[in-house]
Amino acid sequence: MIYKLIIIIILIFSISGCKETPRKENITLKKDTANQTSDRISAKDSLRNVKQTEIPNGVITRLPTDEKVVALTFDACETRTPAYFDEGILSFLLKEKIPFTVFVSGKFATRNKDRLIELSKLEFVEIENHSLNHYQNMERLSKGQTEKEVTENEKLIFDITKSKTKFFRFPGGNYNQAGLESVESLGYKVVHWDVASGDPDKRVSAGRLIKWVLYNVKPGSIIIFHINGRGYKTADALSVIVDSLRNQGFRFVKLDEEI
Numbered sequence: 001m002i003y004k005l006i007i008i009i010i011l012i013f014s015i016s017g018c019k020e021t022p023r024k025e026n027i028t029l030k031k032d033t034a035n036q037t038s039d040r041i042s043a044k045d046s047l048r049n050v051k052q053t054e055i056p057n058g059v060i061t062r063l064p065t066d067e068k069v070v071a072l073t074f075d076a077c078e079t080r081t082p083a084y085f086d087e088g089i090l091s092f093l094l095k096e097k098i099p100f101t102v103f104v105s106g107k108f109a110t111r112n113k114d115r116l117i118e119l120s121k122l123e124f125v126e127i128e129n130h131s132l133n134h135y136q137n138m139e140r141l142s143k144g145q146t147e148k149e150v151t152e153n154e155k156l157i158f159d160i161t162k163s164k165t166k167f168f169r170f171p172g173g174n175y176n177q178a179g180l181e182s183v184e185s186l187g188y189k190v191v192h193w194d195v196a197s198g199d200p201d202k203r204v205s206a207g208r209l210i211k212w213v214l215y216n217v218k219p220g221s222i223i224i225f226h227i228n229g230r231g232y233k234t235a236d237a238l239s240v241i242v243d244s245l246r247n248q249g250f251r252f253v254k255l256d257e258e259i
Ligand SMILES: [Zn+2]
Pocket: 017, 018, 075, 076, 077, 130, 134, 171, 172
């Protein structure tokens, strides 16, 4: 019973790393959870019937493989207060040269321009699109507004990194079919996750984070963490998670190696 309660609490906070109002987080949770569940089911069904190279449209929550590979993805977004790269996480990933993906939003990109330039020169780092303004509910935007959120952030990131982004992640994981189609019509693949680490919850200890991620990870998992200062225990937990997964035979990949 207590275990179930802890799981529910972690789920509540796992999708709200870029937000600061707990009340609102609870409101958006129901929709997020519903979306993620249906995504997972549809992704599974789709993958069962297609070859690896024929990935259907729709939100991608797993890598289309049974191999022991995992994608470590990190959201880097800023809302009301200035946000910077979590140097504890970053130094570990860079030192170990672990492939990873960062989903960057507009304000964060502008504020962390120099760091992004450095990261863009590393072949094991992938910098992707997390919208210009990080609207928590992009499903409320018009087609034109949605496209602007994607293309203007794409341009901003391109000006910094000289690389075009090709994967998109909706803020808070919130989207609707029309928004999804708008983003895909721009040539993007929308990538969410199957393992929400729960790192934006201040009450979750590093130990709990480690156990939760290791318990849930599977071949092809896409794990979401936060590298914007709101993954409170991620820097402490990450090396243990990485070590354990390596010992189990997993290796780490960028999204574009598998999708
Ligand atoms: Zn975000």
